[in-house]
Amino acid sequence: MKSDIPVTSLQRLPVYLNYLKTLTSDGYISSGAIARALGMGEVLVRKDLAYTSAQGRTRVGYSCGELIAALEDYLGCNDKKKAVIIGAGELGKALLSYGGFLNYGIEIVAAFDSDSAKVGTYVGGKPIFDAKNAKEKIGELNARLAVLCVPAREAQAVADTLVDCGVMKILNFAPVLLKVKDGAIVRNIDVAASLAILSSMI
Template identity: 40%
Template sequence: MSQRQIPEASVARLPLYLRALIDRAEAGVESMSSGELAAAAGVNSAKIRKDLSYLGSYGTRGVGYDVEYLIAQISRELGLTQDWSTVLVGAGNLGQALANYGGFADRGFRIAAILDADPAKVGMTVAGVEVFHQDQAERIIREEDVAIAILAVPGDAAQEVADRLVEAGVTSILNFAPAVIQVPEGVSLRKVDLSIELQILAYYEQRRLVSDDLANGAVRRHLDGLPD
C-alpha cells in the first residue's frame, strides 16, 4: 500500500480500472496501454496516468501496463488482499437482492450476518446467510470483527440504525437507504441512491428529446420552404 495520500476522486476511479483489468485478464490480455485502459474504464488516459502514478506505477513505454501486476497493485491499495466481514441491515426486497449479489464475495466482502427489526424475518436464510434481530448487532459486530455495514432499511429508520452500528464499532457504512444520514468524524460513509441516478438519466433523456424535436422542427421548416 502506498504511503502517499491519494485524492478521493482518484480512489473512486481505482475500482473502475480494476474491473476493466480483471475483464481483460480473463480474456488473456497481458498488457494494456493507458489509452486502452482509459477506453475500457470510461475515463481519459491522462487521468489514468495521474491516478496510477500515486501507486508508483508508470507503465513501460511501448508496452503499457502489466495487467496482472496492476491488478495486484490496485487490489492491495484498495485493501482487497484481505477478506472483510460485513453486516447487511435490512432483509426486505432490496436487502435480499443485495445478499444474493455475488459481486461482494468475489471482491472479498463476506456478509457475516443479515439484521432486521421484523421478528417475522428473524431465522430466515438469504443466500446462505442467517437473518438475526437487530438487537444482536453489537454481539455479531464484536464476534465477527465487522468494520463495514451495508444499510438497506427504510429511510425513517436509517439514522437510528446507523447510530447503533457506529456505537457497536462499525467504522464504514454503505447506505442504500433513501435518506441522508450523519456519522461522526472518523466513520466513512458512502451513499447509493438509485432514484437520484434515475433522475439524472431522466434529465439526459429529456435533453435528448428536446434536441430531437428541435432538429425535426428544423427539417420540417426546411421542407416547407421547398417548392412543390
C-alpha cells in the same frame, strides 16, 4: 499513501480493474489504450494508476497481470473483511444473495431485521439475526462494514448504533443524509435519485 488519493480517483480504480479483467490477453497495455477503451483522458488514467504500486514501462505500458494485482492490492481485495446488512427487506435479501462482494475480499456474514418472521431464517446461506441483538452480534462477528437497507425514517438511529459498535464505514441506501461522528464514513447509493439524474441528463 491511501489517505492521499482523491475519492474521485479511488472511485475509478474498480472501473479499471473490471475492464482489465475482461481482457483475454495477458500481455501489456498502455495507459492510452485503457483511456480510449473507457472514454477517459490518458493523463487522468496515468495519474490514477500512479496511486497503486503498478509500474508502467515506456513504450510498453503495464503488464496486465501486474496491474490487476496492483489494483486488487490497493482496493484490499486480498484482505478479508466482514460486512453486515441491516434490514432484510427485498434489497437486503438481494444483497445477501449477491456474490460480487467476494471479488473485493468482502464477506457478507449476516443480516439484521426486526421482523420476527425473518429472524432465524437464512438467505443466501447467511443468517438473519434480531435487530435487538445487533450490538452484541456485530461485536461477536467482528464486522467493520455495514450496508444500510432500512427505511429512511429508521436509518439515522441504526447508523448511530452501528458507529457505537465500531462499524465506522456504512454504505447507505436510504435516501437520507446521515450524521455520524468524526472518523465514521458514510457513502450513499440512492437508486431512485440516480435514475432521476440519468433522466435529467442530455
